[in-house]
């Protein structure tokens with residue numbers, strides 16, 4: 001055992017005390033996604049109880065992580081769900097969600113896709129006049145929700161800001177009259193208005209501003225059953241420098257403006273949120289293996305099997321994830337540290353997990369790399385690029401037992417589409 005291996009943990013995870021990462025890799029292969037049920041349930045409760053308001057509902061946005069077993073836990077915690085595609089609706093139904101618990105927040109969907117939702121009894125949100133027309137034609141007299149662009153966006157990267165003046169999402173509020181005309185033409189009932197300003201805010205101000213703007217829009221519709229304020233609640237990926245989002249502050253502000261709005265509106269309507277990342281990010285860790293260490297023109301590279309086929313976020317958005325290393329199951333915590341770039345095994349120079357990161361100098365081949373906060377937009381954005389196999393996923397259950405919740409791909413899976 002190396003002297004620099006210690007039992008303590010740097011961050012708030014208790015995975016490492018509860019499981020032997022070496023054993024898990026040995027049993028389920030590398031790379032490997034592991035999820036902690038306790039952390040998942042805690043995050044669900046935080047979101048479900050965000051507001052005291054009695055008609056408050058949290059919809060989990062399953063694009064963040066659609067593993068069937070995690071969905072069952074989230075359902076068990078009393079959350080509903082939102083879907084972006086018929087595939088997500090299908091998986092939610094398979095996981096036991098009732099159609100009335102699913103909200104299809106589509107974007108540029110085909111008529112067939114709308115039909116799929118309608119036939120399954122799932123409420124649809126449309127986010128353009130042309131999609132509202134298309135919906136009206138196939139579902140005269142039906143119920144619909146309208147996704148507006150409240151004019152305020154937020155997000156950790158411009159690619160994930162979904163409101164404001166530079167995005168394809170939402171109906172511009174200057175088209176309210178046109179919206180009403182189309183709704184009237186097809187006798188549609190506008191049951192809800194919704195928004196989603198973007199993904200990952202750690203300061204609640206833009207969210208509150210977005211909600212104020214949505215409430216002003218909502219006042220134009222008389223028969224609303226709900227207002228959906230969207231997701232985007234962030235988690236601090238940089239543990240040393242980022243503060244946690246102050247949920248109680250956000251909650252207090254929301255209660256205040258919503259209750260005032262209801263007084264003017266004249267009655268109470270359901271209030272929804274649709275968080276994805278907040279629910280699942282922190283319960284997930286991605287494990288991988290160090291396969292090579294080398295110096296190339298003076299730069300040190302740590303080569304792992306965590307390519308961007310397994311975790312896309314660093315390559316797509318320059319996202320930062322804390323990274324830890326293990327040897328023989330123990331955390332590597334040496335004082336001697338140096339700068340390295342941690343890379344994957346994909347045939348692209350951009351396949352970088354962490355650039356110029358200060359990590360232990362005495363790293364060796366076969367050490368295990370652990371990428372923290374990998375539960376959201378991790379597995380769900382995996383691919384078979386380079387015909388690599390998508391990893392297995394395991395759950396560390398409340399009782400400490402480890403359960404395989406999705407097997408690793410096989411070569412047979414690579415051939416499935418040809419049969």
Ligand SMILES: Cc1ncc(COP(=O)(O)O)c(C=O)c1O
Pocket residue numbers: 061064082105162195196198199200230231232233274275276277278
């Ligand atoms: C419509 C909609 N709702 C909810 C979400 C979930 O976002 P987040 O994971 O940031 O909470 C997204 C993704 O950004 C989305 O597009």
Ligand SMILES: N[C@@H](CCCC[NH3+])C(=O)O
Pocket residue numbers: 063160199313317376377
């Ligand atoms: N995939 C993004 C978030 C986008 C959310 C979907 N609208 C991420 O990993 O941060």
